[in-house]
Structure formats: C-alpha cells, structure tokens
Amino acid sequence: MGPEDRAGPGPGRTIACQSGLQACVSGTRPDTQQTLAYAQSCIQAEKEPGHHKNKTSDHLQQLETEPGWSNLTVAPTVHLSNVSATGETPYSFRSPESVEMDEIMAAMVLTSLSCNPVVQSPPQTDPGPGGSSSSSSSSSSADMECGGGELSDSGSSGYWSWDHGNASPTPSPSVTEMDSSPDEGLHMDLEHGEELNAKKPKSSLRGVYKCLWPSCGKVLTSSVGIKRHIRVLHLGSGSDQTQREEDFYYTKISCEAVDTSSTSAPSQQALGQGSSSHLIWASCGSPPGSGLQIPPAHRPRSNSSSGLVLTRPSPLSQSAPSSFWQIHSEHLYQACSPIQVSVVPRSQGCQGWTPSTSFSGHSNTPLVKPRCRSVSVGEQWLQQNRLQPMSVSPSRTHCSFRKGRGEAKKCRKVYGVERKDQWCTACRWKKACQRFPD
DNA sequence: AGTGCCGGGAA
DNA sequence: TTCCCGGCACT
Known part of the structure; x- marks a missing residue:
C-alpha cells in the first residue's frame, strides 16, 4: 500500500x-x-x-x-x-x-x-x-x-540514470526478510525478487554476468565478455578443458537495467547480510576484483573470496533448494566441496539434507576436484546466518539431530566418514568445523 | 568407541 | 601456506 x-x-x-x-x-x-x-x-x-x-x-x-x-x-x-x-x-x-x-x-x-x-x-x-x-x-x-552502497548504475561517472x-x-522490498526466519529469507529472496519484478513492469530486466572466481567479482554484461574474462584472467589460455570450464565460473544475474535503486536493492539486501560484503558491478569505477587476480597456482582450490558474491543460480547452482542467491563467504579454511544441497529423501531416519555431489557432471571422486570449489548453498546459508544458528532450513529442522556434543552436526556426522571428500576442509583437517559451526 | 578439534609438524 | 595427524577432551 x-x-x-x-x-x-x-x-x-x-x-x-x-x-x-x-x-x-x-x-x-x-x-x-x-x-x-x-x-x-x-x-x-x-x-x-x-x-x-x-x-x-x-x-x-x-x-x-x-x-x-x-x-x-x-x-x-x-x-x-x-x-x-x-x-x-x-x-x-x-x-x-x-x-x-x-x-x-x-x-x-x-x-x-x-x-x-x-x-x-x-x-x-x-x-x-x-x-x-x-x-x-x-x-x-x-x-x-547493504554495505554495497557503491552500487551505481553507471559507476563513478556520477551519472545516474x-x-x-x-x-x-x-x-527493494526485500530487506525485511532478514528479520524473518533464515529459510524464509531464502524463499523470500526469491519471492521478493519476483514480486519486485512484477511490481515494476516498467523496468526491463537485463542480465549481467558475474564472475564467480574467488575474489573476483567482475560483472560483465555479456556472456562472451565474461567468458573471455574468465578465460584470460583466471583460466589462462588453456586447453580445451579450460575453455569449456568458463561456464563454471560465471553466473548470470538478472537485474533491472534502468532503475538504479531497484537494481542494487535485491543484491544489496543479500549482501548486507554478510560482513564486509560488496557487490562489484562492472560498471563501477574500480571493481575490486578486477585488480585482484589469483595466480593460476591457486586456482584449483582457493576459495576464499574477499566478499560475498551474489549469484543467481547458474548451471553450477541451479539445484539450490530454494535460494535464488548464492552467497560466497569467506572461509577460514578453504571450505567446502562443490556440493549442491539437495534434499534427498533417505530411508535411514533423519539424515536430513544430503548434499549430493552433482557438479555439472563431475563425479564425487576425491581425485577429480573441480576447479572451483564453490560453497554450497546450504553452507553459504549457514555461514551467512551464523548469527542465528538455530534456525535452519526446514529440511534440517525436521530432523532433530541434536546430539549431546555441541549442538550441530558436523561434517563427519552429516556425510559420514565414507564421504570424507564432502567434508568441509576444516573437518578434513580435523579442525573446527566451518560448515556447521556450533 | 566415536567425535570434535587443538597443537604441532611435514611438505 | 597448505595439508595432515597425534592426541586429548568430551560424550
């Protein structure tokens, strides 16, 4: 009203x-x-x-x-x-x-x-x-x-369309969702996003392509551009494989092309949930990611992104249960396998949400590790809402896996020893679990 | 016995 | 710095 x-x-x-x-x-x-x-x-x-x-x-x-x-x-x-x-x-x-x-x-x-x-x-x-x-x-x-106040439609030129x-x-309508239960938040991100679009018929939706490479938030407006960016800056001139993998490292973000405030808002609201977050738009004057490149040596595993990266479900993340936005958050230990969280009904009691490794056809064999160890939505979400650790996704709340020790299941419990490759890195290293912190 | 993770060490 | 593991505390 x-x-x-x-x-x-x-x-x-x-x-x-x-x-x-x-x-x-x-x-x-x-x-x-x-x-x-x-x-x-x-x-x-x-x-x-x-x-x-x-x-x-x-x-x-x-x-x-x-x-x-x-x-x-x-x-x-x-x-x-x-x-x-x-x-x-x-x-x-x-x-x-x-x-x-x-x-x-x-x-x-x-x-x-x-x-x-x-x-x-x-x-x-x-x-x-x-x-x-x-x-x-x-x-x-x-x-x-949102901390992403620097968002601007046309960057530092000072021109605001x-x-x-x-x-x-x-x-954007969406900030209030932070107050709501986290899971709702995810849903509402989605819903609000749609609502927003519905409410603003005048503004046209435009897609931008965001580089998902850790510490690189490059956003380009064309898929060709982003592919080139990834290929040149991150993958290097490489083999056929690397050329094919460009798709893995960018995602498409739909945003409103015209209205600056509404464009930034949905992203901001997601960004705002994290600390030191920023969304980098290509049009902004100096996208932090653009100057920040990861040496190829670090490519395979380095996952620590310097900020939250907001993505739309890409081919990488389409199976995210209900989240439209993916949050990359910083890990103390390079966390997480490239898993996608999907709720797999299991007969054996309350295993709850079972991350399944289905990373664009990659197998879950520990040897074949995809280059980009993106953070799973569930994990991102948990980390993002670490302040409210008690409220978790419904699929998890169904199950009361509250065991005596600590309060959360750790990777070991969730995935089991046999799927150790899906543990967060910290767990693999016998460190404090990063994925399911207490 | 199983689990979580600190502390330390190897690469 | 990354990765691994012995070993301890705890359940």
Whole structure:
C-alpha cells in the first residue's frame, strides 16, 4: 500500500524530496539516493509547478497521518517551508535562468554525491504494527542493510540514470526478510525478487554476468565478455578443458537495467547480510576484483573470496533448494566441496539434507576436484546466518539431530566418514568445523 | 568407541 | 601456506 503508492511517479517524488530534506537538515550525511531523489524531484517539481504543489501538500497530509511516517516530522516542516515559501510565490515566479541554475546545482550535487558510498543510518523507526508497511520500512532499510552502497548504475561517472516513471528511490522490498526466519529469507529472496519484478513492469530486466572466481567479482554484461574474462584472467589460455570450464565460473544475474535503486536493492539486501560484503558491478569505477587476480597456482582450490558474491543460480547452482542467491563467504579454511544441497529423501531416519555431489557432471571422486570449489548453498546459508544458528532450513529442522556434543552436526556426522571428500576442509583437517559451526 | 578439534609438524 | 595427524577432551 504505502510503498507501492510511493513508488509511483507522483508521490514517490515527494517522499524522496522529504527524505532528502530531512537528511540535509538533520545534519547527517544524506543518503546519496535520497539526495539524488531530492534533487531530481526538485527539478521535476520546478518543471511542473502547480501540479507539484498540490500533490505535495496532499501527500504530506497523507504522510503525516501515516503511522510509519510519523517520525518524519521534521521533513514535512522543512519541506513545507521550502516548497511553500517558494511555492506560494511558486516556481512560476522564477526565471528560466534560475531554474536552470537549480538544475545545475542539482547536477552538481548529484555528481558530488554519486561516488560516495552509501553509509546509511536513517534511524527509521519501525513503522509499527500498522502493517502499512512491511515494505515501506524496507524501502529505506534496504539501503541501510547493504554495505554495497557503491552500487551505481553507471559507476563513478556520477551519472545516474533515472527512470522518472519509477523515480522513487524505493530500494527493494526485500530487506525485511532478514528479520524473518533464515529459510524464509531464502524463499523470500526469491519471492521478493519476483514480486519486485512484477511490481515494476516498467523496468526491463537485463542480465549481467558475474564472475564467480574467488575474489573476483567482475560483472560483465555479456556472456562472451565474461567468458573471455574468465578465460584470460583466471583460466589462462588453456586447453580445451579450460575453455569449456568458463561456464563454471560465471553466473548470470538478472537485474533491472534502468532503475538504479531497484537494481542494487535485491543484491544489496543479500549482501548486507554478510560482513564486509560488496557487490562489484562492472560498471563501477574500480571493481575490486578486477585488480585482484589469483595466480593460476591457486586456482584449483582457493576459495576464499574477499566478499560475498551474489549469484543467481547458474548451471553450477541451479539445484539450490530454494535460494535464488548464492552467497560466497569467506572461509577460514578453504571450505567446502562443490556440493549442491539437495534434499534427498533417505530411508535411514533423519539424515536430513544430503548434499549430493552433482557438479555439472563431475563425479564425487576425491581425485577429480573441480576447479572451483564453490560453497554450497546450504553452507553459504549457514555461514551467512551464523548469527542465528538455530534456525535452519526446514529440511534440517525436521530432523532433530541434536546430539549431546555441541549442538550441530558436523561434517563427519552429516556425510559420514565414507564421504570424507564432502567434508568441509576444516573437518578434513580435523579442525573446527566451518560448515556447521556450533 | 566415536567425535570434535587443538597443537604441532611435514611438505 | 597448505595439508595432515597425534592426541586429548568430551560424550
């Protein structure tokens, strides 16, 4: 209700304007997007004077009555003084030159801010039980959650493409899912992603291809490009085999090509769950991965990626049970076989989720180790939600494998000694289990 | 006996 | 640094 409305052309602008103003007034560093939205909206406002005024005041009233926005009391005030002060002697009063100046100013603001990472701290209180907003809160909390503020549609150039029809900086609906149970989170990632797409018919979906190579987050817009990138930078000029393996190392990410905020949001919300995470877009000025290349010697096993890598299910990960997003997280020990988690019904009691090694036709023989030891979704998930270790995927919660020692099953128990190759590396090395930490 | 993993050592 | 394992604590 709320957010969807706000996502619309008119109200969205107003909200954005308020937020921007509030941020400015409160002295905190304004959120880039909000500020952008503010600038943008003001520009827009000036271009359509009368219309703006009515809408603004109407919407302000509406806002003030909305519980979720009650904390924005400053904003309306400021906004009113700003808008109506100039608004009563409205924009029509202005000369074209002044309008143009404002546009220039706005452009400068955009330019100066667009490169700043978003360090958000809008202390947006919980909208409360009003339910108006699971997603209204998410609209800004998404920004909060994500560390990937540097996301930008067009990188450091400072140019922000903006879909006016979709001008609201409403990030994505999906952040609230972090509060929900982890498993739901996975589901909701998916669902929200779809919802998001459904809600934004205007923005076109575009696929980008992300390099899954550890520590490389290169994102390219063409599969050919990403293949070349992988072949050249990671695989080296190699044999036929390496040429065929390029597919293993990238994944396609669907993202919205137009709307910056919504593009970054779904990824951000996933990213935000991890520490020191970042999503690297190829279009960004300096993708960390681009300068960070792994010497071929480390290729086969090195799995420590410097950040969370967000992927869509690729050929590598399509069998992930319910997760749309894969998270690569850093391992102390290079963890994990390239396993895919799939729930295999087993007759023998509660073995629970049984990772099965089906890595694109690779066998699970320990000798043949695929190059990319990607983290299984389940494991990624566990690691990602290490803070909430008790809640696990349903397939696991069904089974009460709570044994006395510790609380979690370790690789040994889960896979058994006979499948030691599927243990996490730490377990194989008789170290503290990384996959199922206590 | 089975398990988890620390500490240490080999490569 | 990576990998492995003896050995201990614990169940």
